[in-house]
Amino acid sequence: MFSPRFSLQSEALNSADADVWAVSDRAHQLADKGEDVIFLCVGDPNFDTPEPILDFARARLGVGRTHYSPAAGEPMLRRAIADIESKVSPHPCSPDDVVVFPGGTNAIYAVLACLLNPGEEIVIPEPMYIGYVPICDSLRLDVKKVACPPENNFAFDVEAIKAAIGDDTRAVMINTPVNPTGAMATPEQLRELAAFCRERGVWLVCDEMYSMITFARRHTSLRTAAEHLDNIVVIDGLSKSHAMSGWRLGWAVARGPLVERLIEFAGATIFGCPQFIQEAAAFALEFDTYFVKQMREAYEKRRDLIVPRINSIPGLSCYSPEAGMFVMVDVSQVAESGEAFAGALLDAERVSVLPGAPFGASAVNHVRLTLAADEAELSRALDRIERFVTAGSRQAS
Ligand SMILES: Cc1ncc(COP(=O)(O)O)c(C=O)c1O
Structure with missing residues (x-):
């Protein structure tokens, strides 16, 4: 049987x-x-999804962009993402720093899978995006939650996060702007947390999926705020900002050795996202403000x-x-x-x-x-x- x-x-x-x-x-x-x-x-x-993006995707389908693509992502899209980062950041971003994934969820999964072993500790402020739970469960991570309470309008609390980081912490994952609370970290808070994590040999992962949906003030990326980039990873995508949730397009921006690991992971698990979708995504980023x-x-x-x-x-x-x-x-x-x-x-x-x-x-x-x-x-x-x-x-x- x-x-x-x-x-x-x-x-x-x-x-x-x-x-x-x-x-x-x-x-x-x-x-x-x-x-x-x-x-x-x-x-x-x-x-x-805005009509010009649909038109662009149709055109790329029409010229046969329906084959395998590089595991790291199409050069055109990696460049578009790097250009966006470079425009606002004191740290120039190279296309080589970018890895494309089918959606933010997959990017987060790949990043955490490359950074942590089962049983290892990750610090995450809560309330947190519901989607982190199955990812952390599946990777069998030990999640240490840090409360950002309603009395304080769920505000991002660097001191509480710092206090939660211990000898066993391998990574911290933050999300700004936050789903579900809409709270945003300030550039100073991001800079301080990045430096603190680096000093302690801890990775800092920042999910910035709502970076383009902010109201009174603009979003500042962790990559822009941090002084050093070697311990940080930024994740973003087009699901929300461009109403492209069903296209499944996200990315991670990191440095050197982690990028190599992410490309290997993407190669093993995805083997490249669809060409015409990536090219439409590059178009969306370049022309669609x-x-x-x-x-x-x-x-x-x-x-x-x-x-x-x-x-x-x-x-x-x-x-x-x-x-x-x-x-x-x-x-x-x-x-x-x-x-x-x-x-x-x-x-x-x-x-x-x-x-x-x-x-x-x-x-x-x-x-x-x-x-x-x-x-x-x-x-x-x-x-x-x-x-x-x-x-x-x-x-x-
Ligand atoms: C904070 C946050 N991160 C990641 C995701 C996942 O994004 P995607 O739909 O691109 O997988 C979502 C989706 O709701 C989200 O709210």
Whole structure:
């Protein structure tokens, strides 16, 4: 008899908590039955990829750019990414510093797989992007979480991160702007943390997936802020900024020996991303600031619609995120937890939001609302949320 046995890596993934998406899965089941559900749970841009990028990709398909490509990435794209980095940074970036991956997730996976062994410690501030959990589970990393609490608007806390770095720490992974909180690290904080990590022989990985969706102030990359580059890695991609989530295009920027390791890893696991997609990505980076600006402004308008509305509902509160595609709502006055709120809101009003707990203990009393819905949809959702909260407080009184 054959009884299936799997690797420790697969078992680690399989045993991980699976109910992150429980409310959202239930919302999809209701929608499939024809119910009018409003989805405010995903971070997938609700814009189409800009037409000129589509045209460029079609043209490249038309000339046969459908073959294998170098593991490190197409030269044209590596150059476009390096040029973007060089424009803003005191450290010139060479195409040789860039490795292309199919999406930010894969870039993060490759970087952590090259830097850490199973059982080794990585420090990560929370609330953190949900996607880090399966990556760290699968690589069997020992994750030491650092709380960035709501009392401080989830602000990036360098001192707390520094305090968490011990003799066993191999790497620190940060995310700025942060999904889910929209908090941003300042250039000074990044510089200080990079220097501290370097002094202690620790890698510093920075996920900058929302670098182009910032509102009041511009994002500063870790690569721009840091004095020395040998212990740092920056990850970015086009999923959010260019509404290209389904194209699967991300990258890592690093130095010398790590770049070599990443190329080897990409060669073994991916063997090159599609040529026409990489060339369209290079086009997007070189020519497409107009569309990026339009989308960024739309997210900002939506934020400015949501935040005062939430704060006008007795019992709910939120702060105005500096960046990104999400608003974190404190529901502690009206529900036992974010999870209880999200479940009951779906039951009563058919609005799907994500509970905060899977992002980290600091977010347990929060729910995350996405800005990836148009203003009319957001207004409709907020009407329902208001009715839900008001009905709840009437029942309680
Ligand atoms: C902070 C953060 N990093 C990485 C990713 C993954 O990006 P990609 O969709 O390119 O894999 C996401 C996606 O939501 C994210 O929010």
